[in-house]
Structures are given as structure tokens and as C-alpha cells.
Amino acid sequence: HHFMREIHRELEAVKGTDVAVTPREPVSQDDREPPAFSASVLDRVRRVDGVRKAEGGIFSLVKLVDEKGDPLVAGFAPNFVSSALPEPFETLTYTKGRPPRNDREAAVDQSSADRAGLKVGGRVGVAGEREIRRYRITGLVRLGETSSGGAGTAVLTPAEAQRVAGKVGKYDQISIEAEDGVSNDELKRRVAEVVPRSVLVESGEEYAER
Numbered sequence: 001h002h003f004m005r006e007i008h009r010e011l012e013a014v015k016g017t018d019v020a021v022t023p024r025e026p027v028s029q030d031d032r033e034p035p036a037f038s039a040s041v042l043d044r045v046r047r048v049d050g051v052r053k054a055e056g057g058i059f060s061l062v063k064l065v066d067e068k069g070d071p072l073v074a075g076f077a078p079n080f081v082s083s084a085l086p087e088p089f090e091t092l093t094y095t096k097g098r099p100p101r102n103d104r105e106a107a108v109d110q111s112s113a114d115r116a117g118l119k120v121g122g123r124v125g126v127a128g129e130r131e132i133r134r135y136r137i138t139g140l141v142r143l144g145e146t147s148s149g150g151a152g153t154a155v156l157t158p159a160e161a162q163r164v165a166g167k168v169g170k171y172d173q174i175s176i177e178a179e180d181g182v183s184n185d186e187l188k189r190r191v192a193e194v195v196p197r198s199v200l201v202e203s204g205e206e207y208a209e210r
Helices: 002-012 040-046 110-116 158-164 184-194 204-209
Strands: 019-023 051-057 059-065 079-083 093-097 105-109 123-127 132-142 152-156 173-178 199-203
Touching (some): 019 184, 040 173, 040 184, 051 079, 059 152, 079 158, 152 158, 184 199, 199 204
Parallel strands (some): 079 152
Antiparallel strands (some): 051 173, 093 132
């Protein structure tokens, strides 16, 4: 769980995100993910004066498998599904190919692809509760500057990421871009006034530092 937060922050840490909304983590939260929040929070955020753009994102623990159904990463390294984000929020660098554009496509992190021998045009699977769903690989991504510690990540369209993570109608985070002339701190205050107490609102800098 600690590792998940590290990668999550790495993904968000973050030129295009002026204000970040994430679940407020309960005190006893060692091994589970922070709870996702309702997508209705995004509607509230988008109505706030001074928000130029806001997007919801998914970042969730899953099991990734190769074409044969074998685990994508060795040992106990975690696997994640992440939703593709539009500019200016996307922090992934595509080393090959392009982001997924429909619910049958995925991008995969370069290091996992190298280890498992996956290539653009090949397939990667996400093992959900009841089934393995396979996706055509459209791109390879690098996660920030740090090594991802052996973790595997698949990037899906937002709706598909919600589906396979069991979070339809929910988000794990909201990234917000401020209008020109609105400070991050001011926008943070305005957003905090309209969202539920169960979420945390931080400036991009505060989020990255935490």
C-alpha cells in the first residue's frame, strides 16, 4: 500500500496539476486501497469558478497477465491499472506507440513489457473478479524518472479502467488545472468548499510533497 502511494504520487507529481483531489485515508489503512469516491464530485469541481479543466482518474490494484495468462510481473510486485489522462495532466511518457483510444486497447509500462516480451500490437490481460479481459497493446510508457520497483502498470481508457477496477461511477483522484490569474491556493479553497469531507483537496505542490 505504501508502494502504491509512492507510484501514485510519482504519476501525479506534476506539472499540469494545480489542485489534486484524492480520498482522505482512514487511519487504519495498511493493506487496502483508499476508497474511491463518487464521480459526482467531478461535476461539482467542474462548476467551481476558476477551474479551467478537471479530469477524474483511476489508479487501482489489479492482476496483469501475458498472452498465455501467466502473471506479468514476477514475485509479489504489485500490478496497477491506470486511466489515460488528457493534456495537461498526463505524466506518462510514451516511449513507443500511443495511448489507448477504445475499450479494447491498453498501454503497458516499458519495463514489464521488456520482462514479459510484450510488444506494441501484442496483447496484455487484466484478470478481474470473474474473467480475464485481453487488450491490444497500443503503446509502451515510462513511469516518471524513478524505477517502478518491478511493478506492472496497464493504462486503459477511463471508462474501461473504472470497469476492470470495479469502480464504475467512481474515481480515485481528480486533477484540476486553474484558469490564468487564479492561484493554486485560492482554487484549492474554492474546491474544498464544494466537495465532501471524505476527500482531501491539495495544491499540486502539496500533493507531490506529501
